[in-house]
Amino acid sequence: MTQWRKAKRSGTGAQSNCVEVANLSGNIGMRDSKNPSGPHITLPAERFRELAAAIKRGAHDVP
Structure with missing residues (x-):
C-alpha cells in the first residue's frame, strides 16, 4: 500500500490541506x-529533488 505523507509543518485538521508525496x-x-x-x-x-530545490529558492513563487 502506498503511504502518502505531508510536511510536519502543515499541521493537522481542516486547515492542514497541502501537497502530499509518496x-x-x-x-x-x-x-x-x-x-x-x-x-x-x-x-x-531526481526531477522531484530539482523541483523541490527550485521551490525552496523561490523560482516558482507567484508574483
Missing part, C-alpha cells in the same frame, strides 16, 4: 491532500 517505486508521486482519490503527478526522484 515513494512510488523509485519515482515520487504528488497529490492534493484535499482530493486524495483524485489525480496525482509522478516524477523521477
Whole structure:
C-alpha cells in the first residue's frame, strides 16, 4: 500500500490541506491532500529533488 505523507509543518485538521508525496517505486508521486482519490503527478526522484530545490529558492513563487 502506498503511504502518502505531508510536511510536519502543515499541521493537522481542516486547515492542514497541502501537497502530499509518496515513494512510488523509485519515482515520487504528488497529490492534493484535499482530493486524495483524485489525480496525482509522478516524477523521477531526481526531477522531484530539482523541483523541490527550485521551490525552496523561490523560482516558482507567484508574483
